[in-house]
Amino acid sequence: MIENLNVIVATDCGSTTTKAILIEKKGAEYRQTFRGEAPTTVEAPFEDVTRGVLNAFAELEELSGRKILDGEKVITPAQGDTGVDIYISTSSAGGGLQMMVAGAVKTMSAQSAQKAALGAGAIVMDVIASNDKRLPHEKIERIRDLRPDMILLSGGTDGGTVSHVVELAEFIGAANPRPRLGMTFQLPVIYAGNKEAQGRVSDVLKTKTALRITDNLRPLLESENLGPARQEIQNLFLEHVMAHAPGYKNLMAWTGIPIMPTPGAVGEIIQTAARKDNINVVGVDIGGATTDVFSVFDGVFNRTVSANFGMSYSISNVIAETGIENIMKWLPFEIEEADIRNRIKNKMIRPTTIPQLLEDLILEHAIAREALRLSFVQHKALAVGLKGVQKQKDISESFDRAAEKETLIEMNRLDLIVGSGGVLSHAPRRSQAMMMMIDAFQPQGVTMIAVDSIFMMPHLGVLSTINEKAATEVFEKDCLIYLGPCISLTNSGKYGSQCLDCVITYPDGKKQEESLLFGEIKVFALREGEKAEVEVTPARQFDLGEGKGQKITEEVTGGVVGLVIDARGRPLDLDGSKGKESMDKVLSKWNRAFDAYPE
Amino acid sequence: MTHAYTPGLRLADKLQIRKDRNLPLPGDVIVNKGDMVKSDDIVARTNLPGKVHSVNVINRLAILPNDLRKNMLKKEGDSVVKDEPIAETSPFIKMFKSICLSPITGVIESISDITGQVLLREPPKPVQISAYIDGRVVETIENEGVVIEANATFIQGIFGIGGETTGELQVIVNSPDDIVKPEDIKEEHRGKIIAGGSIIYFDAIIKALDTGVKGIVVGGIRDKDINELLGYDLGVAITGSEDINITIIITEGFGQIRMAQKTFDMLKHREGSVASINGATQIRAGVVRPEIIVPYNEEDTAGELAEEISTESNESAGISIGDQVRIIRNPNFGVLGKVKNLPSELQTIETEAKARVLEVEFPDGRTAIVPRANIEAIEG
Numbered sequence: 001m002i003e004n005l006n007v008i009v010a011t012d013c014g015s016t017t018t019k020a021i022l023i024e025k026k027g028a029e030y031r032q033t034f035r036g037e038a039p040t041t042v043e044a045p046f047e048d049v050t051r052g053v054l055n056a057f058a059e060l061e062e063l064s065g066r067k068i069l070d071g072e073k074v075i076t077p078a079q080g081d082t083g084v085d086i087y088i089s090t091s092s093a094g095g096g097l098q099m100m101v102a103g104a105v106k107t108m109s110a111q112s113a114q115k116a117a118l119g120a121g122a123i124v125m126d127v128i129a130s131n132d133k134r135l136p137h138e139k140i141e142r143i144r145d146l147r148p149d150m151i152l153l154s155g156g157t158d159g160g161t162v163s164h165v166v167e168l169a170e171f172i173g174a175a176n177p178r179p180r181l182g183m184t185f186q187l188p189v190i191y192a193g194n195k196e197a198q199g200r201v202s203d204v205l206k207t208k209t210a211l212r213i214t215d216n217l218r219p220l221l222e223s224e225n226l227g228p229a230r231q232e233i234q235n236l237f238l239e240h241v242m243a244h245a246p247g248y249k250n251l252m253a254w255t256g257i258p259i260m261p262t263p264g265a266v267g268e269i270i271q272t273a274a275r276k277d278n279i280n281v282v283g284v285d286i287g288g289a290t291t292d293v294f295s296v297f298d299g300v301f302n303r304t305v306s307a308n309f310g311m312s313y314s315i316s317n318v319i320a321e322t323g324i325e326n327i328m329k330w331l332p333f334e335i336e337e338a339d340i341r342n343r344i345k346n347k348m349i350r351p352t353t354i355p356q357l358l359e360d361l362i363l364e365h366a367i368a369r370e371a372l373r374l375s376f377v378q379h380k381a382l383a384v385g386l387k388g389v390q391k392q393k394d395i396s397e398s399f400d401r402a403a404e405k406e407t408l409i410e411m412n413r414l415d416l417i418v419g420s421g422g423v424l425s426h427a428p429r430r431s432q433a434m435m436m437m438i439d440a441f442q443p444q445g446v447t448m449i450a451v452d453s454i455f456m457m458p459h460l461g462v463l464s465t466i467n468e469k470a471a472t473e474v475f476e477k478d479c480l481i482y483l484g485p486c487i488s489l490t491n492s493g494k495y496g497s498q499c500l501d502c503v504i505t506y507p508d509g510k511k512q513e514e515s516l517l518f519g520e521i522k523v524f525a526l527r528e529g530e531k532a533e534v535e536v537t538p539a540r541q542f543d544l545g546e547g548k549g550q551k552i553t554e555e556v557t558g559g560v561v562g563l564v565i566d567a568r569g570r571p572l573d574l575d576g577s578k579g580k581e582s583m584d585k586v587l588s589k590w591n592r593a594f595d596a597y598p599e
Numbered sequence: 600m601t602h603a604y605t606p607g608l609r610l611a612d613k614l615q616i617r618k619d620r621n622l623p624l625p626g627d628v629i630v631n632k633g634d635m636v637k638s639d640d641i642v643a644r645t646n647l648p649g650k651v652h653s654v655n656v657i658n659r660l661a662i663l664p665n666d667l668r669k670n671m672l673k674k675e676g677d678s679v680v681k682d683e684p685i686a687e688t689s690p691f692i693k694m695f696k697s698i699c700l701s702p703i704t705g706v707i708e709s710i711s712d713i714t715g716q717v718l719l720r721e722p723p724k725p726v727q728i729s730a731y732i733d734g735r736v737v738e739t740i741e742n743e744g745v746v747i748e749a750n751a752t753f754i755q756g757i758f759g760i761g762g763e764t765t766g767e768l769q770v771i772v773n774s775p776d777d778i779v780k781p782e783d784i785k786e787e788h789r790g791k792i793i794a795g796g797s798i799i800y801f802d803a804i805i806k807a808l809d810t811g812v813k814g815i816v817v818g819g820i821r822d823k824d825i826n827e828l829l830g831y832d833l834g835v836a837i838t839g840s841e842d843i844n845i846t847i848i849i850t851e852g853f854g855q856i857r858m859a860q861k862t863f864d865m866l867k868h869r870e871g872s873v874a875s876i877n878g879a880t881q882i883r884a885g886v887v888r889p890e891i892i893v894p895y896n897e898e899d900t901a902g903e904l905a906e907e908i909s910t911e912s913n914e915s916a917g918i919s920i921g922d923q924v925r926i927i928r929n930p931n932f933g934v935l936g937k938v939k940n941l942p943s944e945l946q947t948i949e950t951e952a953k954a955r956v957l958e959v960e961f962p963d964g965r966t967a968i969v970p971r972a973n974i975e976a977i978e979g
Contacts, residue, residue, distance in 0.1 A: 136653035136716075163664075167714045174651045174708060174718050200713055308835050313882055317834030341822035342853040343929070348836050349758045349852065349882060353928040353973045354954060360929055361950040428951035598951060 002256075002466040005085045007078035009060070009068060010459035011053055012262055013040055013091040013251075015289070018049075020056035021459050022064055022084075023474055030470040032478040035454060036060035041247070042093040048247035049093060050254075074254050088466070089255050090458040092262035093245070097121055097237050098180060100148040102128040102172070103218075104155030104164040108386075109193065112218045113154040115382070116192070116226040118303045120233035121264025122149075123290065125307075128171070130155070130164045136171060143175035149241045151177070151187065151209075152229060153201070156194030158219045165197045169204040176208055179240065186210040188236045192217040192229040212236065224386060237261055257466055263292050265461030267303050269475060270294045270418070272464045276472055279415035282441065284372060285457070286421035288312035288351055291371055293379035297408045302383035306375040311423050312351030315344055315367060322370045329574045330366035330439075332587035333359065358597060361428070365436055368423045372440030380407040411570075412445035412490050412545035418480065420452035431523070431594040434483040434561045442572050444490040445545030446554050449483045449564075482528055484559030487536055487552075491543045492569035493518045495579040498539050499567040505533040516567040518542070519579060519586070521593050524565070526558030536565065561594070608755040608850075608888060608975070612865055616751045616892055617737070620728050621744035623647065628739050635897070636730040638765040638875050642745045643728045649721030652703050656686045657715030659699040664715045671717075673707050680704045685717065731763055732875045733894045749894040752869050754850070754862055756816070759878025759889030760825065760838045761846030766792040766813040768874040768893060770867050775858035779817055781806040788812050792846075792874050794866040798855040799847075801827055807845060814846040814876045816866065816891055818858035839879025846878040848889040856933035859925070859977065869893040918976055924959060928973040935977065936961045 008023040018041075022034040036059030041051035050072070057068050067082045068074060075083035099122040103110025106129035117124050125146050128139050143151075151172060155165035172189060179187045189209040191201050198213050205211045215228040238258050242248040252259060260268075263285070270283040274296035283294040289310045294303045308317040319327060324337055343363065347353065355361040384407055419425075419437050427433040433451050443449075456479050464471035493499065499518040505511050507530070516522060526532055533555050540549035556563060568590075574583060581589075591597055626645020630636060656671070657664055671686045679685055679701040686699040701719060708718040734749030771783045772795045779795035781803045792814035793807065799817045801824040807815055826832055829841060850862050874893045881887035918924065922938045940958035946968065948954055954970040961967070 136718075137651050140651045163714045166711065167716060170709065170711055170714065170716060170718065174720075176648075314835055316832075316836065320832035320834035338821055338823045339854075341826075345758075345822045345833075345853040346928070346932070349880075350927050350975075351882060354952065354970050355928070355950055356948050356970055356973060357929050358949055361952075426952070 002086065005467055005470060007066070007084045008463060008470065009057070009074070009084040009087050010463060011056060011087075011089045012265075012455075012458040013042070013049055013052065013089065013093045014262065015093055015096075016040055018052035018056045018093075019455060019459075020053070020060050021454075021456050022060055022066070023459075023463070023470065025470075029477070030473045032456060032474050034060055034064040035456075036063060040093050042245065048250075049091070049245065050247045050250050053089075053251060053254075076256075086256035086466070087254055088257055088459070088462045089251065090260045090262045090265040090462050091242065091248075096123055096263070097233075097241055097261045098123050098125055098149045099152060099233070100125050100128065100143065100146055101152045102154070102168045103193070104130050104161055104168070106132050108221070109154045109156065109218045111382070112224050112226065112386075113152050113192070113229070115224070115302065116154075116217050116229040117152050117233060118305060118382075119226060119264070119267060119301065120230040120237070121261030121267070121303075122233065123305050123307050128168065130167065139171050140175045143172055143177050147178060147180045149180050149188075150233070150236055151189045152233065153189060153191050154193040154217050154229075156197060156216075157221055158195050158216050160194050162194060162197040162200060165193045166200045166204060169201045173204050173208050179244075185240065185244070188212065188240050190214060190229060190232050190236065192232070195219075210240070222386065234258070234260065234264065257462070260458075260462045260465075262458045263303060263305060265458040266292065266420075267294050267301060268461035268464050269457050269471060270461075271296055271301050272461075272468055272472055273416075273475060275299070277415075280413055281416045281418065282376075282409070282414055283418040283457070284375065284420065284424075284437075285452075286311060286368060286371060286375075286419070286423055288422075289314050291375040291421075293375050295379065295383055295409055297383070297410070297413070300383075300408060302379070302408070304375070304379040304382050306371075306378050309371040309375050311364065311368060311371065311421070312347060315351075316348045318367050318371045318374070319344055321374055326370055327363075327366050329583065330369055330587065331362060332584045332591065333362075334584075335359070335363075362597065364423060365427070365432060368436050369440045372436065376441055380409045383408045411441075411443055414443055414445075414447050416448045416450065417441055417443060418450050418452060418457075420455055420457055424451050425453065425455060429596060430481070430483055431561045431596045434486075434564065435590070435594050435596055437483075438486055438488075438564065438566060439572065442488070442570055443486055444488050444570055446485055446487050446552070446556065448485050448557075449559070450480045451483060452479055453481045454479075482557070482559035483561045484523075484526060484563055485556040486564040486566055487534065487544065487554075487556075488566040489538070489542055489569050490545050491541075491548075492571070492573065493541055495519045499542055500536055500538045500544070500565070502534060502536045502565055504563065505535075507531060514565075516565060518567055518569060521564065521566045521568055521590050523561065523594055524563040526556070526563040528558055528560050530558040531555055532558070532563070534563065564594075608757060609753060610755065610859075610861060610865070611753045612868070613750055613895065614753040616732065616734075616749050616753055616894075618732055618734075618747045618892075619744060620731060620747060621740075622728055622742075623726065625742040626726075628741065628743070628745055630736050630739070630745060632736055632739050634736045636734065636736060636747060638730055638733050638873065640730045641727045642730050642736070642747070643743075645726055646723035647726050649705055649723050651708060652705075652719045652721070654685070654699060654702060654717050654719065655715055656699050656717050660686060660688050660697045662688060662715075664712050667710065667712050667715055671710060675707050675709060677707050678705070679707060679719065685719075731765070731877075732892050733873060735897065749892075750897075751892045751894040752865055754816075754865060754891040756848035756850045756878075756880075756889035756891065757852055758836070758838075758880050759846065759848040760829070760833075760841045760880075761814070761843055761878040762839050762841075763875065763877045763879075764792070764813045764846045765873055765875045766790055768792050768794060768866065768870055768872055770794045770863075770870050772796045775818065775860055775863035778855070779803050779815075784810055784812065786810060792816065792876055794863075795858075796863070797857045800824060804828060804845075804847070808843075812845060814848070814874075816848045816850065816876070818849065818851040819854050819856040820847065820849050822853050836880060836882040838881075839877065841878075846876055848876060848878050848891060851933055852927070854932075859935070861977070866891075918957070918971075918974070923977040924957075924974040925977055926959065926967075926969055926973060927975050928970075931961075931967060931969070934961060936967075939966060
């Protein structure tokens with residue numbers, strides 16, 4: 001915790017843009033005041049990240065009137081209109097942190113290792129496990145071909161299997177992998193497995209790799225200990241990956257605290273927010289190349305990255321994964337499949353273009369829904385309880401056991417969904433962002449939906465590690481834009497049947513009553529910060545999370561879009577054949593309910 | 600504000616090209632500085648380590664890990680041939696003897712008395728690097744590779760599939776608007792790189808493959824046809840390693856789009872020369888675009904000065920009033936025009952987004968407001 005911070009400058013060095021924000025203490029509270037950005041300069045011809053940072057600072061200086069730089073040096077501490085108290089930064093430039101993880105059992109130590117790497121902000125390129133059904137030479141080829149920034153090796157509880165872990169170490173040794181950056185350096189390998197295998201693993205790997213040994217991340221079947229491995233990953237990220245990326249040595253000298261990987265920082269602020277209000281949160285950041293999903297449920301943090309779901313570089317992969325028919329079902333107009341395919345590929349090859357026609361915007365929003373949905377499916381599959389707990393079983397039994405399907409993400413206990421990334425933060429109408437998130441995540445019961453206004457979650461995440469108060473104040477006041485609460489069914493039913501009655505009582509005593517049929521969605525006026533009491537009574541076959549036919553009464557706070565009551569059922573079914581109307585008419589009705597697009 | 604920063608593809612009739620030809624692992628460089636090389640000449644070679652195979656010898660012999668070494672017939676570093684015994688037990692009664700045979704020809708890489716695993720490695724695989732372009736070796740980097748220099752026509756495409764190939768360049772249509780039809784592709788095009796107009800459909804691609812055409816350069820292609828050709832949906836835009844026996848480069852985009860006149864004229868001008876093309880495309884940070892390189896004979900260009908390849912990224916070139924631009928998003932996708940106006944204030948476009956825009960005037964006198972993100976500069 002660093003006290004006495006009055007002026008903070010923070011940057012996030014992304015793959016394409018370096019974003020700088022200024023946070024100042026105004027009276028007793030911290031506020032984000034100015035923002036500047038410039039293209040990231042990690043690639044040729046500049047090959048020096050600090051150029052982009054200096055350009056972003058120059059824009060901040062111009063807008064704020066504060067002198068931040070003395071030549072190429074950040075002025076500290078702040079005095080009047082000159083200088084800042086601290087400079088902090090995150091980075092995902094140059095492809096971020098790319099890791100490979102290995103563990104003895106796919107659903108046990110390998111999965112814990114995957115969680116540790118993801119939580120530290122890495123993209124996991126592959127998970128190697130003793131029981132992943134690949135032949136040894138296939139594993140070795142894979143390790144050699146992928147060229148990760150580092151490898152995390154785990155396996156075995158303390159006192160458990162030694163041979164499986166040493167076998168994995170032998171595979172890594174035989175592959176003799178080279179790091180992605182800094183050709184002359186040895187690849188960093190972190191060993192966080194059975195402590196009794198430390199010596200043997202060291203014998204196999206110490207001469208071939210830059211081996212680090214840390215505490216076992218799965219010391220017992222019943223518990224994970226991901227902290228030490230995550231810390232070691234972040235240390236190595238700075239020492240090896242960042243130190244070999246162009247210009248980072250200088251940047252590291254400028255910052256007051258170590259540079260964090262961008263997704264690791266976003267995870268920090270989501271955890272901080274969940275902890276402060278004791279709520280369950282899902283956060284998503286949909287970028288051009290990747291989509292990150294974060295969740296905190298009952299205090300348990302999980303992060304996943306869907307490395308090839310995004311809105312520009314990876315847009316085509318969303319179609320490859322979900323199928324073109326799943327995109328077309330979201331379009332309220334007729335269009336030929338070949339035409340859509342060409343449009344999407346043209347966006348992929350010219351990723352910086354923006355939709356000019358309304359039809360193109362609606363198409364991008366359709367793809368975003370699928371990218372978000374698929375990323376969330378992947379997240380739910382990884383955010384699970386520990387495997388191997390509660391049942392007495394030996395390791396060989398675990399080998400054949402299919403992954404249990406129990407996810408920690410219980411949709412009707414989710415309090416807040418936060419969306420970030422261009423397609424959500426910069427949607428021309430906020431209601432479009434809200435619709436995309438409701439359609440993709442399909443919340444149940446009562447859930448608040450919000451967006452990150454100008455993508456400052458990474459900056460606030462790294463700030464939260466030194467001053468939680470400043471980070472949470474800015475997060476709530478300037479970062480989040482509350483779109484509104486969404487009240488949804490948890491089950492499905494017959495289209496057009498009487499579904500629910502609601503009564504909204506506003507603070508001035510005014511009441512609004514409405515009935516919804518199954519398949520309808522409505523938006524009610526409830527301004528940002530305005531509170532209202534909502535009483536919703538479902539018909540006897542419908543459930544709002546309290547049981548079939550059970551009424552719910554909640555005090556809700558409004559947002560810039562309003563209060564949404566969603567009677568379309570879960571899972572959301574877009575099969576038009578079940579209703580009397582064609583699906584494009586139904587979609588148009590839903591869009592009109594949100595006033596989502598110009599008519 | 601009089602400038603806009605927009606992407607653009609490189610296009611030059613005569614450019615000094617330098618190509619790094621590097622080995623994947625250290626090896627031997629077999630040409631000398633100053634040598635003239637042809638595109639298919641080998642300039643460097645090395646050996647890639649062979650595949651690793653593992654044999655769990657203790658399971659095969661039903662012995663304990665501690666007993667492995669005394670049952671091994673081979674030690675680390677020894678050569679073995681396929682089916683040669685590498686370990687055997689020596690029981691009191693000989694008929695109970697177990698033997699473990701080598702699954703490959705290669706060497707013993709390691710013997711583990713913890714896991715009981717023996718790793719064997721196949722013999723190294725030789726890899727050779729060709730010059731790829733006709734030119735002169737201007738630099739040799741010991742054990743790593745060479746740099747080849749040539750004066751050449753250089754055209755960047757927007758997207759491609761398939762790797763490096765060379766062949767005589769032949770334009771097979773009359774105009775950049777023309778569709779490349781199956782009947783345009785004839786036996787005489789075997790081993791050549793054919794260049795066409797606005798689009799090539801699947802039937803003509805198959806005809807080209809059957810004829811033995813080495814490469815196709817065309818304005819546009821349908822994604823549907825690429826999908827059919829590859830047999831899968833192309834997800835992430837990292838290409839160049841497709842196993843399709845042909846390299847395809849599109850210069851404009853997906854769908855039917857007239858090839859830019861200048862590109863067409865340049866290809867026509869270099870018809871009959873040997874072109875080196877590579878479809879490899881990577882659309883990420885550190886973008887890689889496909890390329891068409893048509894070197895000039897050194898004698899032909901002696902004394903002439905070629906334009907030096909710019910070290911500045913042309914993707915940050917400025918746009919000014921009067922510049923030629925191409926619209927790269929609907930509506931008017933692919934249409935060329937001149938910048939008429941560069942208003943500095945943000946404007947609301949049809950989607951209701953506020954964007955920085957410019958006004959483009961088309962050859963027929965019509966004008967349109969286009970987001971600056973949706974145009975690219977046309978060189979020349």
